Amino acid sequence: MDGSANLLINAIVSGLLLGGFYAAVSVGIAISFGLLDIVNIAHPAFILLGSYAAFVGNTVFGIDPILSSVIALPVFYLLGMLSYQVYYVAFERRDDQSLRGLSFFFGLLFITEVVLVLTFGVDYRTVQAPYIGPSISLGLFDLPLRLLVPFLVAMVMVVGLQIFLSRTFIGRAVQAVAQDQGALRLMAADPVKIKRIAFGLSIATAALAGACLIIIQPVEPSIGREYIGRVFAIVVLGGLGSFPGMVIAAMTLGIAESLTATFFGPSWAPAVAFGILLITLAVRPSGILGR
Template identity: 75%
Template structure:
């Protein structure tokens, strides 16, 4: 493999852009797993669901995929509230999160994937929008818009949520429930209601993440599984529930994956996230920014 500096620079840059997108994919899990301690392994499946909704709106109505995802946002929020309600009544209240709660989410992952296969088939689907295709050229560096737009949307989403969590009453209540549920109850707030809202928000982010996923790459139902390793690797490495940590971890993973893909071939990239995850778990399970 002959090494070229242009190739290297472009790989780093597209890795950074990719990493920004990974942060948007992870933020839902950073809320559900990192703050609420709900191991929602079905989250990637909801992201793919978001991709297919964007695809349907795009191919039937010619709507912009990201706009479509914003319209679908309330539906995802309600879906998340509903799932949390079932989860709470059936598992959390019984103290049975570990075995049956995990199996529940695994079942949801599986059902969503198979339902998508039955509806859309296993062909790769893609969307059309004006920013897919052209690139900005700065000297030897190419900035493809199909990566740049998701990057900006992703950082916007994360910034918005960060402001929401730190500035609003509800956001602070969510941070509080992550720290001490009983204390929140003593303050006269209902922790279950707060958690329901937080879980709704976490699923709602999947709508946007799904739309920018299908902008970046063609989608088929089973790619949800490739993202499980990535998402949880980023989430754990960033130190559960910390947004800045998550963004740094996502950018790091994006760069390493992009370099792997450029210099060893794209068929190796799925293993990178897992390698990161195992390494983090073995060396520093609290994450690089963990307390």
């Protein structure tokens, strides 16, 4: 096989693995925006908090980055519940989810960045793990472990959440809460409590996504801004509230960015990815697997 074909195969494989990472950083938005209709602009900031939690666990205590994030999951879940409660009392209860409600999450985004800068500085931070660096060679292509591990973590997280949402009472209530709160109350479920649980879950996913991020690349406090547009694009492209659609959209953007970066240069990758978003929505406004 010639070099260009081998380069193409490796670019596609890297794109699929990168798409798995994009699914990890987007799954929280799929819950908050796709299911709860809450535009959480601050989600990438929580992902950065997850990255720094993995960094502290790894450098201070010598714990694997993924395990550090798993340990931090309850803290992030409670942080998400608290964030929603403040948002509900200040805005949603007053039926004010306009720009003033959006400003709450902008405020969280910038406050988090400032806290991270004051705590860790503006230098890039990295973690150490046996799977950061090596690759598995499978003949026609290589599997870099620093991409494979986040891909596997993302798939476990997405499948687990999909099972929870489809097979448990609370999960089905989360899917229904943005559609018909009156019917939900008839089933003896408190919509505010359900939203608080769901938002807690959306922020808990940020802990694992943050570990995936710092495994793939060094992080600094403002790097989360690079993902704001991308995660919302993936959720919209996949179809609001559709986890399988979100995964397909993440893979599509990952492959598109990898191919573009390989053959045309990395500076073109974001333009091509968002071009795919615009074309898809022009043909199918509800997204790939939208209702």
